Amino acid sequence: MTQNEIIILNFEEIRRRSIKLWEGITPDNYFWRPDINALNCLEMVRHVLEGEHLFQVIVNNRGNLGDYISPWANRHFTNLQDELDFATPFRENFLDSIKEFSPDDFTTIEIIRSEKGQRKRLGDYLQRIAYHEAVHTGQMLSYLRTLGVERPQIWD
Numbered sequence: 001m002t003q004n005e006i007i008i009l010n011f012e013e014i015r016r017r018s019i020k021l022w023e024g025i026t027p028d029n030y031f032w033r034p035d036i037n038a039l040n041c042l043e044m045v046r047h048v049l050e051g052e053h054l055f056q057v058i059v060n061n062r063g064n065l066g067d068y069i070s071p072w073a074n075r076h077f078t079n080l081q082d083e084l085d086f087a088t089p090f091r092e093n094f095l096d097s098i099k100e101f102s103p104d105d106f107t108t109i110e111i112i113r114s115e116k117g118q119r120k121r122l123g124d125y126l127q128r129i130a131y132h133e134a135v136h137t138g139q140m141l142s143y144l145r146t147l148g149v150e151r152p153q154i155w156d
Contacts, residue, residue, distance in 0.1 A: 002103070003103050003106055003123070004098055004099050004101060004103075007098055007106075007123075007126055007127075008095055008098055008099070010127075010130055011094075011095065011098075011129075011130055012095075014130055014133050014134055014137070015091070015133070017137060017154040018048065018133060018136075018137050018140075019084065020152050020153075020154050021137055021140055021141065021144075021151070021152050021154050022045050022080055022140070023080065023152065024144060024149060024150065024151060024152040025041045025042075025045075025080065025140075025144070025149075026149065027079060029041055029147055029149065030042040030077070030079065030080070031077075032143070032147060034143065034146055041140070041143060042077045042079075042080070042083065043077070044136055044139065044140060044143075045080060045083050045140075046072060046077070046083055047136065048132070048133050048136050049072075049083060049084075049086075049087035049090075049091075050070055050072045050087075051132055051133075052087075052090070052091065052094060052129065052133070053070070053071065053072075053087075053090045053094070054068070054070065055125075055129040055132070056090070056093070056094045056097065058111060058113070058125075059097070059111060059122065059125060059126070060097070062109065062110065062111055062112060063110075063111045063112040063113045063114070063118075071086075071090070072086075098126070101122065105122055106121065106122050106123035106126075107121055107122075107123060108121075108122075109121065109122040110122070111125040137154070141154075
């Protein structure tokens with residue numbers, strides 16, 4: 001496998017498990033949150049999907065967000081499938097963009113986020129994007145445990 005294929009496989013495997021987990025959120029729990037300051041279940045799903053697009057913009061601009069306006073701005077929350085459907089073209093574009101990088105790009109392209117004091121190589125930054133979703137998967141598992149909802153088996 002190429003580096004690109006391995007990175008894409010990692011993103012696809014994380015998303016497959018996320019969706020499996022998210023499908024365990026019952027509609028009556030979409031708007032549940034553990035406390036007033038936490039994201040509710042559907043907000044967390046959107047945060048992951050929208051965050052991936054934001055990270056792609058950061059990668060494309062090598063760190064500069066510019067005047068980024070999220071395509072999710074002012075979208076109403078309805079249900080899981082609506083969130084997944086809306087995110088699909090952005091996801092496909094993101095994975096396609098990874099295919100375009102050369103093997104050297106992963107070590108030579110730098111993502112510089114001066115406002116955050118970050119300077120990361122592309123390969124490192126892409127793995128941080130994957131880690132972001134994985135962390136929220138664990139968080140959602142905790143939400144479902146707290147709700148007493150049966151948690152889907154994501155460790156297949």
